[in-house]
Each structure stands twice: as C-alpha cells, then as structure tokens.
Amino acid sequence: MDVSAIPGVPDWLSGHLQDEGIEALYPPQAEAVEAGVTEGANLVASVPTASGKTLVAELAMLSAVAGEESGPGSDASGASSGPLSDGGKALYIVPLRALASEKAEEFEQFERYGVEVGVSTGNYDSDGGWLADKDVIVATSEKVDSLVRNDAAWIEDLSCVVADEVHLVDDGQRGPTLEVTLAKLRQLNAGLQTVALSATIGNADELADWLDAELVDSNWRPIELQKGVHYGQALHLEDGSQQRLEVRNGESETAAIVRDTLADDGSTLVFVNSRRNAEAAARRLASTTREFLDADEREALAEIAAEIRDVSDTETSDDLADAVEGGAAFHHAGLASDHRSLIEDAFRDRLLKVVCATPTLAAGVNTPSRRVVVRDWRRYDGSTGGMAPLSVLEVHQMMGRAGRPGLDPYGEAVLLANSHDELDELFERYVWADPEPVQSKLAAEPALRTHLLATVASGFASSREGLLEFLERTLHATQNADRNELERVTDRMLDYLEVNDFLTRDGDQLQATGLGHTVSRLYLDPMSAAEIIDGLRDWERAGGTSAGRERAETAGDEAEAEEPAGFTRASELAADHGDDDGPREPPSALGLYHLVARTPDMYELYLRSGDEEEFTQLAYERETEFLGPMPSEYEDDRFEDWLSALKTARLLEDWASEIDENEITDRYGVGPGDIRGKVETTQWLLGAAESLAGELGMDCVPAIREARTRVEHGVKSELVDLASVRGVGRKRARRLYEAGIRTRADLREAEKAVVLGALRGREKTAENVLENAGREDPSMAEVEPADIDGIETTTTGGGDGGSGTADDPEDQSSLGDF
DNA sequence: GCGAGCATGGTTTAGACAGCATGTC
DNA sequence: CTAAACCATGCTCGC
Numbered sequence: 007m008d009v010s011a012i013p014g015v016p017d018w019l020s021g022h023l024q025d026e027g028i029e030a031l032y033p034p035q036a037e038a039v040e041a042g043v044t045e046g047a048n049l050v051a052s053v054p055t056a057s058g059k060t061l062v063a064e065l066a067m068l069s070a071v072a073g074e075e076s077g078p079g080s081d082a083s084g085a086s087s088g089p090l091s092d093g094g095k096a097l098y099i100v101p102l103r104a105l106a107s108e109k110a111e112e113f114e115q116f117e118r119y120g121v122e123v124g125v126s127t128g129n130y131d132s133d134g135g136w137l138a139d140k141d142v143i144v145a146t147s148e149k150v151d152s153l154v155r156n157d158a159a160w161i162e163d164l165s166c167v168v169a170d171e172v173h174l175v176d177d178g179q180r181g182p183t184l185e186v187t188l189a190k191l192r193q194l195n196a197g198l199q200t201v202a203l204s205a206t207i208g209n210a211d212e213l214a215d216w217l218d219a220e221l222v223d224s225n226w227r228p229i230e231l232q233k234g235v236h237y238g239q240a241l242h243l244e245d246g247s248q249q250r251l252e253v254r255n256g257e258s259e260t261a262a263i264v265r266d267t268l269a270d271d272g273s274t275l276v277f278v279n280s281r282r283n284a285e286a287a288a289r290r291l292a293s294t295t296r297e298f299l300d301a302d303e304r305e306a307l308a309e310i311a312a313e314i315r316d317v318s319d320t321e322t323s324d325d326l327a328d329a330v331e332g333g334a335a336f337h338h339a340g341l342a343s344d345h346r347s348l349i350e351d352a353f354r355d356r357l358l359k360v361v362c363a364t365p366t367l368a369a370g371v372n373t374p375s376r377r378v379v380v381r382d383w384r385r386y387d388g389s390t391g392g393m394a395p396l397s398v399l400e401v402h403q404m405m406g407r408a409g410r411p412g413l414d415p416y417g418e419a420v421l422l423a424n425s426h427d428e429l430d431e432l433f434e435r436y437v438w439a440d441p442e443p444v445q446s447k448l449a450a451e452p453a454l455r456t457h458l459l460a461t462v463a464s465g466f467a468s469s470r471e472g473l474l475e476f477l478e479r480t481l482h483a484t485q486n487a488d489r490n491e492l493e494r495v496t497d498r499m500l501d502y503l504e505v506n507d508f509l510t511r512d513g514d515q516l517q518a519t520g521l522g523h524t525v526s527r528l529y530l531d532p533m534s535a536a537e538i539i540d541g542l543r544d545w546e547r548a549g550g551t552s553a554g555r556e557r558a559e560t561a562g563d564e565a566e567a568e569e570p571a572g573f574t575r576a577s578e579l580a581a582d583h584g585d586d587d588g589p590r591e592p593p594s595a596l597g598l599y600h601l602v603a604r605t606p607d608m609y610e611l612y613l614r615s616g617d618e619e620e621f622t623q624l625a626y627e628r629e630t631e632f633l634g635p636m637p638s639e640y641e642d643d644r645f646e647d648w649l650s651a652l653k654t655a656r657l658l659e660d661w662a663s664e665i666d667e668n669e670i671t672d673r674y675g676v677g678p679g680d681i682r683g684k685v686e687t688t689q690w691l692l693g694a695a696e697s698l699a700g701e702l703g704m705d706c707v708p709a710i711r712e713a714r715t716r717v718e719h720g721v722k723s724e725l726v727d728l729a730s731v732r733g734v735g736r737k738r739a740r741r742l743y744e745a746g747i748r749t750r751a752d753l754r755e756a757e758k759a760v761v762l763g764a765l766r767g768r769e770k771t772a773e774n775v776l777e778n779a780g781r782e783d784p785s786m787a788e789v790e791p792a793d794i795d796g797i798e799t800t801t802t803g804g805g806d807g808g809s810g811t812a813d814d815p816e817d818q819s820s821l822g823d824f
Numbered sequence: 825g826c827g828a829g830c831a832t833g834g835t836t837t838a839g840a841c842a843g844c845a846t847g848t849c
Numbered sequence: 850c851t852a853a854a855c856c857a858t859g860c861t862c863g864c
Contacts, residue, residue: 103841128842133849148841156843180841280837283854339839364838384852386837392851393837529842607842615835675836683840693843 007036014044014069018119026115032058034224035065041220044069048200048219050172052210054227055406056374059203060112063168066201067096067113070166071121071141094165097191098144099184101171101369103127104343108371109170110144126153129686138163147184152529154190155464164198167191171369172202172213173399175481176444182453185446188217189479190466205403209443216484229409230416233437236263237423244437259422260287261294263379264360268298272376272414273353276362277404279382281677284336285325287362287381292332295359299333303357307331310352317344318678320668330358337363340677368403374410378419383436399441446482449492452606455499455532459508463518463526470500470514506536524701528694534605538695541601541633542704545593592709595716597631599658602691604651609687611653613646614675621649624656657681658688662716664725664736688717724748732778738765745794753779763792 008030010020023029031039034053043049043066051062071093098113100106110125110132117123124140125132126149137143138160145153147169154161169188175181192198200217204210206225214221234243236259241249253262264274276291278284299307311327322340326349329335335349335358346366350373352358367373380401384393401421409417421436423429447453458473467473477483477492486492500516503509508522518526525535593601602608613621625636625648637644657674661681670681692714699707712723719729720736727749728739745764747756753776765772769786776784 101841133847146841152842179839183841279852280854282837286854366839369839382853386852388837390851393853394851527843609840612837687840687842690842690844697843 007031007039012039012044012065014046014072015065016068016072016119019065019068022116022119028061031061032228033226034058034222035062037222037224038062039065041222043201043220046070046197046199048217049222050202050204050210050214050217050219051222051224052204052206052213053222053224054206054231055403056229056372056409056411057224057227059170060109063098063170063201063203064113064116066168066199067098067142067166068116068121070094070096070199093141095140095160095163096142096166096168097150097164098142098168099147099150099170099187100144101147101174101180101184103129103146104346104371105170106130106144106146113142113144116142128690147180147187148529150191151183151187151460154187154194155460155526155529157464161191161194164191164195166199166201168201168203170203171205173204173207173444175213175446176399178447178450178453181446182448182450182457185448185481186457186461189476190461192217193466193476193479204444205399205406205441207399207441207444212485213444213481216481227409228411229414231405231409232416232418233405233420234418235421235423235429235432235437237426237429241418241420242429242433243418244433257294258290260379260381261291263377263420264291264294267377268295268359270376273356273358274360274377274379275353275367275373275375275407276360276379276381277368278362278364279385281336281338281340281364283382284338284362284364285322285329288329288334288336288360289325291360291362292329292334295333298359303333304331306357307333307352310348310357314345314348317342317348318667320671320678322671322677333357333359335361337361337367338677339364339366339683340679342678342682345679365400365404368400368407374407374414374417376408376410376414376417378405378408378417380404380419380421380436383421383432395435397442398436398439401436402441446480446485448477448480448482449486449495451495451499452531452533454495455502458496458499459503459518459522459532460526462509462516463523467516469516470496473516503532506532506539508532508535521698521701524697528697530691530694531606534602534607534691535694535698537605537634538601538691538698539702542593542695542699542702542706544635545597545633545706546704592706593633594631595662595713596628596655596659597633598692598695598710598713599662599688599717600631600651600655601633602688602695603654603658604648605691607687607691608651608654609683610647610650611657611674611676613650613653617653618646618649621652621656625649625652654684658684658717661685661720662713663722664720664740685717685720689714692717728753731775733771733775734778738771738775741765741794745792750779754781757792758786758789759792760794762786762789763794767791 009023009028012020034051035058038049038051041047041049043062049066051059053059098109100109106125106127110123113123121142122140124137124143126137126143126145128146128149137158167188169184172184175185188200192200200219202213202217202219204213210223211221232243232245234241236242236251239250239252241251243249251262251266253259260276267274276287278287307330311330314327314330315323317323323345326335326341326345330352335352337346337349349358349361350371353361353373353375361367361373383401384395386392387394405419408419421432423432461467461473461476467476473496474493477496482492500511503522504511507519508525509516509518525532622639629636637648639645653674657670660670660673667678667681671677692710696707696710696714699710712726715726715730716723719726719739721729721739725736725739725743728734728742728747729736731750731753734742741764742753742761745760747753747761747764753761761776762769762772765775773784773786
C-alpha cells in the first residue's frame with residue numbers, strides 16, 4: 007500500500023513519511039490499515055520485532071489525535087498545522103521506563119506538525135506543561151494504573167490507547183496490571199480505540215477476542231532472519247542449509263561465531279543465563295574482538311571506558327571498562343543505568359563488536375545486531391529445583407534482535423549444541439516451535455488483592471457483584487469459562503482487605519476506608535501497607551523501648567504468614583506488650599529499612615552461604631531496633647525471609663552511613679545498579695510509610711522522614727541538610743562538613759576559599775553549589791582554594807580539564823539521576 | 825622442599841514497576 | 850526430576 011493512500015490520517019503524514027524514505031507500507035502495516043486502524047478500529051497486531059509495529063501505533067494515534075473530521079472521504083479540513091488539540095488524545099503504554107523515553111523520542115518527530123508528546127513514569131515526568139496539554143502520552147502500565155486511580159482528568163479525553171508488548175499480560179507479577187488497566191480505560195470510555203501490539207504468539211486471536219479487535223497475525227519481517235543451531239564445525243540453518251563455521255583449538259564456540267561475524271564486519275549479541283557468565287564471556291571475548299579494532303576505534307573505546315569508570319568506582323565498573331577497551335561488553339541489571347546506556351549506544355554505533363547480556367537486553371531498548379547467539383537456553387529456576395528451559399517466546403524475542411533494518415542484509419540467530427541429540431532438540435524446541443499461548447495471571451492472590459482494592463477505591467465497583475462484573479471485562483474472563491476460581495479468590499481477598507481496615511462491607515456493598523483510599527493512591531500492595539502499619543503500631547504501643555520486643559509468640563507468627571487463615575492482625579495480638587511510661591524513642595533507621603525491606607513490594611536479596619550466620623548474629627545484636635516481632639529461628643522459611651530483609655536493611659544502612667559504593671558491592675555481592683534500585687524502592691516505600699503514619703496520627707513521622715532522606719542521599723544524619731543542596735552529593739557534603747561548613751545556611755556565609763578548597767578547587771562546581779544554596783554572589787573569580795587537610799586540590803585555572811559540565815563524576819557518587 | 829598444574833568440591837544463579845511535592849510556562 | 854561456570858583448596862607430580 008502506498009503511503010498516500012492511507013485514510014484517516016493528517017494530510018502532512020504521507021509527505022513526512024516520504025521524506026523519511028517510506029514509500030509503501032509493509033504488508034502487516036497495510037493489513038492493519040485495511041482493518042481500519044486509522045479509522046478507529048480496535049486492533050491486535052501479533053508480528054515479529056522490528057517489523058514496523060511502531061508505525062502501526064503511530065498511524066492509529068495520529069488519526070485519533072487529528073480528530074474525526076479528517077476521517078475517510080473528508081477533504082483537507084483546514085490547515086493541518088497548529089496544535090491538534092481538536093482531536094482526542096492518545097496514550098502509548100510500555101512495560102519499561104527505558105522504553106518510555108525511547109518511544110517518546112521517536113514520536114517527537116511529529117512535534118513539528120503540532121503533535122505534543124509527553125512522558126510519564128514513576129521517576130520522570132516530561133517538563134514543559136501538564137500531560138493534559140499533550141496529544142500523545144507515553145507511560146508505563148503501572149503509571150497509567152496509578153493515574154487512573156488518582157483520577158487524572160485527561161483520561162476521559164483519550165480516544166486511542168496503544169499497549170506495546172501486550173504479550174506481557176502473561177507475566178505473573180506485572181501482567182495483571184496491564185490487563186486491569188486496559189479494562190478500566192475501556193470501561194471509562196466506551197468509544198476508546200484499543201490497539202495492542204504483541205510479539206508473535208500462539209493465541210493472538212484470544213487477545214483480539216478480549217479487546218473486540220481486528221487481528222493482524224503475521225510472521226513477515228523486513229529483513230530476513232535465519233534461525234539456526236551451531237554444532238561441531240557447522241552452522242545448521244532452518245532452511246536446511248549448512249555453513250562451515252570452524253571452531254579453532256582452544257577457542258569457544260561463541261568466540262568462533264563472533265570472529266566469523268567480524269570477518270564480515272558484523273557485530274554479535276550473546277545472551278547468557280547469569281550475570282557472572284555475562285561478565286566472564288565479555289572478558290574472554292574481548293581478546294577475540296581486540297584484534298579487529300583499528301586505531302580510531304581503540305581511541306573511541308578508550309574514551310567510553312573512561313566514562314564508564316567515571317560512573318562508579320566499583321569493580322563491576324572497572325571490569326566493564328576493561329572489556330570495552332577491547333571492543334566487548336557485558337550488560338545486565340547490576341549495571342548502573344548510565345553504564346547501560348553507554349553500552350547500548352556504543353553497540354548501536356558499532357564500536358562494540360560484541361555484547362554479552364542477560365535478558366535485560368531482549369526486552370529493553372532497541373539494540374539490533376547482525377548476529378545473535380543464544381548461548382544458554384536453560385536458566386536456574388529455584389521453583390523447579392534446577393535449570394529450566396527458557397520459553398519459546400523468550401528465545402524468539404532474543405533471536406528477533408538479529409538483523410538491523412536498513413543496515414544489515416540479513417540477520418542470523420544461533421543456538422549452540424554440544425551433541426547431535428542437542429542439535430535435534432534445539433531445532434524441535436526453538437527453531438521450528440511456535441511460542442506458548444499467553445495466559446492471564448489475574449486470578450493470583452497478590453494481583454487481586456491489589457486490584458480489587460484499587461477498583462473499589464477508585465469507584466469502578468461498589469459491590470461484590472459490581473467487582474465480578476468488572477472482572478468480566480478482563481482477559482481472564484475471556485479465557486476461563488469457569489468463574490468459580492476467580493470468585494473464590496475474590497472472596498478471600500475481600501476478607502483480607504476487610505480485616506485489615508482497607509474496606510468495609512455492608513451486605514453486598516463495598517466501600518474503601520480512608521486508609522484503603524490512601525493505600526490505593528500510594529500504589530502500595532495492601533499487604534505491604536498492612537506490614538508497615540502493623541510494624542509502626544507495634545512500635546508505638548511498645549513505647550519504643552526494648553520492653554515488649556520479645557520474639558514472636560505462636561499467635562504472632564500465624565498473623566504474619568502469607569495469607570493466614572483467619573487474617574488476624576499482628577498488632578491486635580501483640581497488644582499490651584509494654585509499659586508506656588518510658589520515653590518513646592523513635593525507631594532507628596535500620597528498623598525502618600528492615601520494615602520496608604520485608605514488604606512484598608521489595609525484591610529480596612539472595613542469602614549466600616555464611617550470610618545466614620552473620621545476619622542471625624546481627625539480628626540478636628540489634629534485637630531492640632526491629633519493628634514488630636522477630637520470627638522464631640525454627641520456622642525456616644519465615645526466618646530466612648526475615649533475614650534476607652535484614653541483609654537488605656543492612657545494605658541500606660551502610661549506604662546511609664557513607665560507606666563506599668565499592669565496599670557495599672563487595673560486601674553484599676551486588677552491582678552498582680542494585681544499590682540504586684534498592685535505594686529507589688526504599689525512598690518510595692518510606693515515603694508511603696510516612697503518609698500512612700501521618701494519616702494514623704503516629705509520632706514517628708520525623709524519624710521516617712530522616713531515614714528516607716538519609717537513604718536518598720546516602721549520608722549520615724549530620725549531612726542531611728547539606729546534601730539537600732543540588733549539586734552536593736554524599737562525597738561533597740562530607741568534605742564541606744569536614745571543612746566546617748555544616749548547613750545550607752553556612753554555605754551562604756562561608757568563606758569562598760574554604761568552599762573552593764573543600765570542593766577540590768573546582769571553580770565551576772563551587773559556583774554552582776553556592777548558587778544552588780541561595781548565595782547571592784556565587785562567583786569564584788580570583789578565589790584561591792584554601793588548604794584543607796586530606797583534600798587534594800586540582801589545578802586552578804577555572805575548568806574541569808575539558809569535560810563540559812561543572813560536575814566531575816569521580817568526585818561525586820550520588821544518585822543524582824533519578 | 826617447592827611450585828605448576830590438575831582434580832575436587834563448594835558456591836552461586838534474570839529482571840525492575842510504583843508516591844508526593846515542587847516549580848514553571 | 851534436571852546445570853554449569855567459577856573459585857578456593859589441596860593434592861600429585863616432577864624436579
């Protein structure tokens with residue numbers, strides 16, 4: 007189909023597409039248009055990655071935004087310049103924050119035609135105006151859910167919603183959110199056009215059924231993708247052909263493939279099953295890639311390596327930089343996000359010849375590659391007690407990264423076999439296999455617990471019947487004729503929510519309590535909220551001293567077990583513990599970190615051998631600090647979870663005690679990215695805890711706030727004020743403090759020479775800091791840095807030796823980028 | 825007596841969403 | 850029910 011023949015889209019679009027070099031639509035895109043995607047039709051598109059899904063979304067959104075009047079057959083309705091606010095608003099839902107910014111950047115190409123694009127995620131809102139002024143909004147599914155819960159007014163103006171990677175409704179953890187959110191948006195707005203984009207899956211027809219949508223189900227790709235398996239000295243491809251691909255002596259199969267690809271000037275993406283494997287493989291492959299680098303590339307890579315070392319001074323960072331110098335890299339969630347984007351960019355720029363990655367990269371931003379090697383097709387899975395094979399969908403997603411449209415003549419995706427039997431098995435299992443069907447996971451207790459409360463609290467249902475009726479709009483209902491299971495879990499979760507005071511029941515009628523509304527608005531799992539409330543109440547009741555802090559009695563244990571039979575609250579059972587006459591000490595930071603760390607909203611840290619002993623000991627040493635009862639050592643599972651939370655809490659306490667980042671990564675066996683992740687989650691949960699405590703009229707609000715601020719900046723109490731100045735992180739704050747500057751107010755009064763000395767003679771940094779502290783005359787001109795003990799001063803002369811910004815990263819290890 | 829090289833056994837294991845306030849056009 | 854790479858340790862063997 008020619009781009010000028012697309013109905014329903016703004017007049018400028020065909021010209022724009024032609025300028026971009028797009029003359030004709032790809033077959034699946036044309037199918038989507040024929041199905042009416044530009045005329046308001048609902049659509050499910052199940053197509054391979056990189057087959058032009060984004061353009062389908064753009065067509066749908068632009069036609070919706072442009073408004074009805076430019077529908078089929080209508081003439082050019084006035085100049086198509088100026089804001090398109092006369093039409094509706096489009097929402098694009100993504101699964102990852104990184105994808106939100108990537109997509110928004112892509113959509114910004116339409117801003118010159120007046121289409122305003124906005125982004126909204128948990129840690130980032132696009133600046134320059136409210137979302138209500140935007141025509142196209144990109145957001146994560148959780149953010150959209152949250153916006154619906156909080157009654158964002160513009161939701162009603164939506165005329166089109168696009169759900170990207172909709173096959174993720176299959177995910178047990180986050181799938182139900184997408185499912186429920188789509189159902190809510192569609193209930194709110196009967197005329198809402200729904201477009202769902204999915205990887206190729208087996209049961210796209212069921213999704214279409216659910217969404218009352220047309221279906222485009224296609225395997226078409228713009229560049230050829232050959233799947234295959236390497237075994238021995240040959241690459242066996244799915245078309246039956248074989249290529250000789252020799253593995254030299256002492257060389258790994260992967261290295262041979264990387265070398266072979268490089269000989270053809272292509273790059274390789276290697277998927278492995280653990281972080282450690284990714285790092286080890288990158289280290290080894292660097293010796294292969296190094297030989298292929300020319301002088302320019304070496305230089306460019308050395309620069310990137312330096313930037314990597316600047317991000318953080320951990321071992322991970324160093325190892326990564328070493329590999330990058332050789333033209334290889336690893337990529338996993340233990341990396342800081344700056345690390346990740348440096349690697350992604352360098353790979354796209356073809357500087358890096360190979361990236362060894364865990365699945366982060368398969369689901370994340372677009373990083374295509376000539377060849378993809380799926381080295382490990384099994385991954386450790388504790389629940390099955392060993393190595394479990396990856397799903398076909400997951401392997402296909404990885405393989406789909408092969409071949410860069412417009413750049414590579416073709417893509418190849420390769421699995422590795424160690425035996426002839428394995429060769430056959432891999433062909434059967436992955437090359438020729440169809441992906442598994444996508445299955446709703448809504449009936450799981452944690453999912454319903456959260457979404458039932460939110461559904462009642464935000465007014466979508468006010469009775470048990472109403473809830474069940476609402477659930478009829480979900481994929482779960484489409485897929486399961488039998489309603490008994492869903493009904494049973496619903497009743498169980500309603501009991502749970504009632505017992506914990508999140509909602510009240512009057513006959514069939516349901517109403518969220520004030521607390522229930524707060525929990526829903528804060529986006530907390532009700533179980534997290536209950537844990538936090540119980541912990542805080544227990545502390546207040548016990549008078550904040552060690553009185554009554556004895557370990558759990560049997561009754562208390564039962565109350566905290568996952569979905570206990572009677573849903574009895576720990577706080578009720580723990581009544582009349584202590585005498586109230588002692589002074590009420592506020593809870594310690596460690597106690598508060600532990601409280602939020604044992605909540606289901608915080609991902610658990612793995613307990614290594616030796617950890618159990620170490621943290622059991624710590625638990626007894628600091629017994630008086632914990633909020634709520636400590637489970638008995640003899641209840642294995644519960645105690646282990648509790649200890650694992652203690653490990654997390656201890657990590658956070660270390661961070662908030664100004665322990666070096668590399669010391670922490672060492673001590674806890676985590677990467678820099680993990681620290682940042684934990685800190686971020688803690689900030690959010692402590693913020694929520696603060697709101698809850700405030701609402702319940704508790705005394706511990708200031709203690710919670712301090713613990714949160716400390717973890718936010720990674721500083722001890724005395725630096726909290728200084729670290730709140732923009733441009734001052736944990737390291738600079740400490741140096742200023744040592745130089746006698748202890749508060750923001752001090753910064754406004756202090757002698758400039760001292761400030762400059764404390765900031766190691768960096769004039770621009772010092773000026774910035776003073777300005778941010780509110781000083782009237784921040785200029786550092788003609789100021790000589792004072793000599794301060796233990797602080798090395800860089801050469802004066804106004805500048806950071808070339809790096810354009812005022813910040814010198816190695817000087818700061820703060821979390822400034824949130 | 826010493827150290828390189830190997831066998832052995834123990835250890836470890838992917839990912840990542842969310843609040844609010846505040847400022848500003 | 851299932852793995853595999855990494856690492857520390859301790860051994861053998863050759864000199």
